[in-house]
Amino acid sequence: MQATQRETAVSIPLTPTRSDLYWRRIFNKYDRDNDGRISYVELKNIIESREYDHDLPDNVVEKIMALADRDNSGYLEFAEFVEMMHNPALKAVFGHFVARYVHSIIPHRGPIDTTVRTRSKAVFTYTDGTYEEEYSCWPPAISMIIISLVEIVLFCYDEAQGKTAATGPIAKLFLYNPRKRHEAWRFLTYMLVHVNVVHLLVNLLVQLFLGVPLEMVHKWWRVVLVYLAGVAAGSLATSLADPKVYLAGASGGVYALITAHIATIIMNWAEMEFAIIQLLVFVLLAGVDVGTAVYDRYWKQTQQNIGYVAHLGGAVAGLLVGIGVLRNLEKRKWEKRLWWAAVILYFSLMIAGILANIFWESRFL
Structure with missing residues (x-):
């Protein structure tokens, strides 16, 4: 009929x-x-x-x-x-x-x-799918650009003072030093300090290529929350796992952006074209870095100045906070349960990390 x-x-x-x-x-x-x-x-x-x-x-x-x-x-x-x-x-x-x-x-x-x-x-x-249709240039995606410009300006200032390898006045004030945990701003501001030009450029390129597309769909404040959550988780985790390591660089935030893409793929699976391919790419990218870190440290026992624990902490935070704050275009029952699990797990880990950094004094002797 x-x-x-x-x-x-x-x-x-x-x-x-x-x-x-x-x-x-x-x-x-x-x-x-x-x-x-x-x-x-x-x-x-x-x-x-x-x-x-x-x-x-x-x-x-x-x-x-x-x-x-x-x-x-x-x-x-x-x-x-x-x-x-x-x-x-x-x-x-x-x-x-x-x-x-x-x-x-x-x-x-x-x-x-x-x-x-x-x-x-x-x-x-x-466009390709419901998710792709959400890309918009208004409001302009500029938060990652602004953060990147601040990082460039501060790096150039220290370089102009003739201070390299994160030894300038800005670096001394902003980098994360476990022995100065009472200066709480350092848990975040270390993201603005970089050791050399290569270190700076790599972080800038990755955070711009990954952050700007996220902003175009999820808006700036959600992406900034994910980024800062990764930065904070990176310093908290490094402080406990490697209490003698100083931190400089935006790697915690960068890895949060990587796993935030994984989070949005999971939560918008049905609305996104080629979701499985995108998921595999980001999982492979994060997996190779973590695998390399574990191999270098525990098998080859190589001494490096790379904060892999910050990478891992930022990646975990990016995944959990991404599930919690990034847009979910069509909510399903299992996604609501996953949302609650991610939020509870994130706050549990962060509270535990903060309390350990405050009260576990013997760890930092």
């Missing part, structure tokens, strides 16, 4: 299909009050949601509503919503949703940038 309306109407099968499930997910996303209908305001939110468009005038939205609202109820029922998305007259407005549906139905190899053309005129392009 099928219900058909006018020449431009689409047939809606009564048996749920993959098309129905796709449109139902989009419909529910913009049905903000969950009343089973799309209002005028909700329709306007759909139209203005595309990051590459400016706001449309109200009269344009009114015309679209009038065209799609077949029963003149002032709302779009689900069937009217699906018909609107398929209406050829509205492809220029809603084409990105249609293209994503076609992209999800037709498998392809590698990323595709497709432009659908009507009468030799480009109509729309699309």
Whole structure:
């Protein structure tokens, strides 16, 4: 059985299909009050949601509503919503949703940038998945850029004083020294101090390449929380595991960003294209570094000035805090349980680390 309306109407099968499930997910996303209908305001939110468009005038939205609202109820029922998305007259407005549906139905190899053309005129392009559609340049992703600029300025200041290898006035004030744990700012400010140019450049490149994409989806404050959580966890863990080691560099925060990507892949698995490939890449990246550290220290017994414990502490914090604060586009029951587990475990580890650094005096003798 099928219900058909006018020449431009689409047939809606009564048996749920993959098309129905796709449109139902989009419909529910913009049905903000969950009343089973799309209002005028909700329709306007759909139209203005595309990051590459400016706001449309109200009269344009009114015309679209009038065209799609077949029963003149002032709302779009689900069937009217699906018909609107398929209406050829509205492809220029809603084409990105249609293209994503076609992209999800037709498998392809590698990323595709497709432009659908009507009468030799480009109509729309699309992104890969629900998660990828959330990328936005507004507000601009500048928090990692600002942190990087501060690190560069402070490094150049010490270099201008003729002090290298983290021996300048800024480095002496900011690096983490286990014997000066009472100067609590050092648990965070060591991230601003670097030993040499290579040390600085490596951290800058990684935190910019990993941090900026996260900001474009999750906004700056979430990414800064993850970054600082990794920095703090790195110094707390190093203080307990290697109490004679001084810390300089942003590696704790950098590794937090690496595992934050793993966290967002886990929490947005169904909404992300090629999630398994992305997960394997980040797990491999973190695993190689940890494996190298364990091999060098416990098998080769090599003495190095690399704070691998800070890497590990930052990675654990990035994963747990990433699960806790980064955006989860569609919440599922198991994800809620994972969220609680991550939050409880993170605060338990941090409280234990803080208390140990305060009261375990014999560890630092």
